[in-house]
Amino acid sequence: MIIPATRYRDPEAALAFLTGALGFREHAVYRDADGTILHAQLAMGDGIFMFGPEDRATPFGRHMVSPGQAGGETTSTYVVVGNVAGHHARAAAAGAEIILPLEEQPYGGQSYSVRDPEGHLFTFGDYHPSADHG
DSSP, X not given: OOOOEEEESOHHHHHHHXXXXXXXXXXXXXXXXXXXXXXXXXXXXXXXXXEEEOOTTSTTGGGOOXXXXXXXXXXXXXXXXXXXXXXXXXXXXXXXXXXXXXXXXXXXXXXXEEEOTTXXXXXXXXXXXXXXXX
């Protein structure tokens, strides 16, 4: 199993966007005594996406840069969803920045891509790479 993880300057805004516009559900959100997000685990289907606050002072954080610091995202997260058109409609209605439109893919299925408010890229599609494609 692979679980993508990233960092956000504003974890609260990220949590609101990811659960609101993109439909992730909270699996576990760990906070400090002041209520600040330390680590979040969001679920969609059988998958988990994790994030925490951007903190260059931590040993791991020193190796991470934001998409803005890198001049764009260096990787993306692909999420398998059952109803791509419905998911696309939800994201668009919530004002998500759609960077690639919903369309059929030559390798199978449909997909579309969004950029979150801090520049991270997500693609949502119904193509499942481990499914038997004949």
